[in-house]
Amino acid sequence: MPDLLNLITDIEGVSVGHATDLALGSGVTVIVFDEPAVASGTVLGGAPGGRDTGLLDPSMTVNAVDAFVLSGGSAFGLDAAGGVQAGLRELGRGFAVGSVRIPIVPQAILMDLLNGGDKDWGLHSPYRDMGYTALKAAAKGTFALGTTGAGTGATTATVKGGLGSASAVSSAGHRVAAIVAVNALGSATIGDGPHFWAAPFEKDAEFGGLGMPDVADHRMRLKGMNTPATTIGAVVTDAQLTKAEAHRLSLAGHDGLGRALLPAHLPLDGDTVFAASTARHRRDDMASLMELCHLATLVMARAIARGVYAATALPVEGAQKAWRDRYASSG
Numbered sequence: 001m002p003d004l005l006n007l008i009t010d011i012e013g014v015s016v017g018h019a020t021d022l023a024l025g026s027g028v029t030v031i032v033f034d035e036p037a038v039a040s041g042t043v044l045g046g047a048p049g050g051r052d053t054g055l056l057d058p059s060m061t062v063n064a065v066d067a068f069v070l071s072g073g074s075a076f077g078l079d080a081a082g083g084v085q086a087g088l089r090e091l092g093r094g095f096a097v098g099s100v101r102i103p104i105v106p107q108a109i110l111m112d113l114l115n116g117g118d119k120d121w122g123l124h125s126p127y128r129d130m131g132y133t134a135l136k137a138a139a140k141g142t143f144a145l146g147t148t149g150a151g152t153g154a155t156t157a158t159v160k161g162g163l164g165s166a167s168a169v170s171s172a173g174h175r176v177a178a179i180v181a182v183n184a185l186g187s188a189t190i191g192d193g194p195h196f197w198a199a200p201f202e203k204d205a206e207f208g209g210l211g212m213p214d215v216a217d218h219r220m221r222l223k224g225m226n227t228p229a230t231t232i233g234a235v236v237t238d239a240q241l242t243k244a245e246a247h248r249l250s251l252a253g254h255d256g257l258g259r260a261l262l263p264a265h266l267p268l269d270g271d272t273v274f275a276a277s278t279a280r281h282r283r284d285d286m287a288s289l290m291e292l293c294h295l296a297t298l299v300m301a302r303a304i305a306r307g308v309y310a311a312t313a314l315p316v317e318g319a320q321k322a323w324r325d326r327y328a329s330s331g
Contacts, residue, residue, distance in 0.1 A: 006206065008177040009140050010167040011236050013037075013278045014155050016179065017138030018163075019130035025117020025314050028070035028080045028127060029149030029163060030134040031179060032088075036064035037276040038093075040247035044254050045269030047228045049074060049083045051107040056274070061112075062104055066172055068234050068274050069107035069131060070150035070163075070181050076125040081107040083131025104268040108232035108272040110183040112153030116316040120287030123233035146310030147322075150232070154183035156308065157221040158192075160322040161231075164307025166299040167207070170239075170291045174281055178253060178299040180233030182307040185224075186263045189308070191217030194327035197227065197303035198260040201298045210330060220263060230270030231257055233303065235296045242278035245289055250275035252293035257299025273300070 003009045013034040020027040027115040051069075055062045066088050071077035083105045088094060094101030113119055134149065144163075145151075161184060164265025165176035182188060189196055195213045196202075202209065217327065235253040253273035258264045265271050275296070283289070313319045 004167055005142055006167050007143065007165045007167050008167065008179040008236055011175050011238050011278060012280050015138040015140050016143045017134040018144065019134040020148050020152050022315055024116050025030055025115045025153040025316060027149045027152035028130040028134045029181065030072045030138055031068040031085055031182060032135065032138045033066060033278060036066055037278050038063055038246055039065040039239055039274060039276040040252045041272065042125045042139050043272045044265045044272035046267035047229060048270035048272055049109040051078050051270060053106055056106055058247045063243055065104045065106055065255055065276065067105045069105055070111050070151055070232050071107060071127060072274050073110055073125060073127050074111045074113050077109040077127045077134045078107060079125050079127040080131030083104045083128040084135045084309050086157050087132050087135035108276060110150065110154060110161065110181055110230040110232055112183060115153045115155055115314060116318050117153060117314060120145065139144035141319055145306060147312045150181035151307055152307065154181055155223060155320050156182065156184040157187040157223040158189050158311055159308060160250060160311040160320045162311030163306040164303040164304055166302035168295045168299050170295060171289065173235060174239035174283060174288065174292060176235065176237040176292050176295045176299060178233055178235045178303040180231060180300060180303045180307060182231050182313050184231050184261045184288060185222050185269050186261050186264055187221045188261055188304055194330040196305040197262055199299040201301045206302065207305040228268045231261060232272045233300065234274040234276065235300060236276045237292055238278050238280040239283040239288065240279040240294055246275045246277055248317060249293060249296050252296035253300045255268040256297040257304065260301040261305035285293035
């Protein structure tokens with residue numbers, strides 16, 4: 001088995017591309033499947049923004065997707081999926097409707113309009129072009145974490161947010177991985193210190209190896225009482241899943257979100273987790289599904305901490321400090 005990269009691209013048939021604009025303070029990340037992947041998803045935050053998320057319900061007809069899009073820009077960022085669709089259409093991808101093919105590209109957005117970046121983009125937002133750029137940049141193998149792609153403008157209650165990813169392998173040899181843009185109303189870190197809520201699940205000191213503090217400060221920390229915020233991501237496996245099973249995997253991903261962020265799933269959060277199966281490996285028993293859900297929780301929690309740990313502050317006046325700005329000597 002090839003060495004794992006601890007990234008969602010450890011799943012065979014998955015590529016990731018970013019478009020990043022540090023001056024804008026925003027970006028787009030695209031997760032592209034070599035072949036349509038069985039997919040579902042769940043929205044548990046109270047203030048979500050998305051495109052084509054309704055078709056992910058297990059009762060809906062379309063069973064598979066060509067790509068997922070994670071984007072900044074709040075509702076303006078929904079243009080990004082149009083750019084990704086345009087690029088996929090050039091490649092002849094999409095759900096066949098008569099003689100027409102329609103690329104299926106569910107998207108979730110996060111709110112990064114108040115982070116100090118230059119949002120004076122004129123009549124049309126830049127997100128459609130950024131979506132196309134991110135698709136064209138999609139590749140297998142390593143990709144950047146932190147202040148990149150959809151994590152470019154992300155923030156949390158305590159330190160800069162960012163884009164994270166993590167992977168794991170089940171006892172049956174199935175791979176499962178997460179990718180997430182951490183833009184939380186709450187915090188990924190404990191109290192005023194450097195420790196992460198996800199510490200019990202950390203592997204190989206991937207976000208500093210600090211463990212848990214002697215005393216955990218549970219007081220609520222929010223970046224604003226009237227500021228919407230959203231953590232958005234996806235869990236993908238190479239194990240064969242039905243659409244209903246993919247839906248259950250997305251819920252397990254939310255469990256990881258709830259273990260890595262405090263608080264989560266608030267009225268002003270838009271927390272959204274997609275899930276997909278590339279079906280490269282046969283699976284038809286309950287025990288393996290249970291383990292995949294368990295691992296989905298862990299990789300999502302780890303990916304969230306990795307995204308915050310890898311982030312750097314935006315190069316704009318008054319930008320939120322990153323974890324490494326405050327605690328670099330700790331990790």
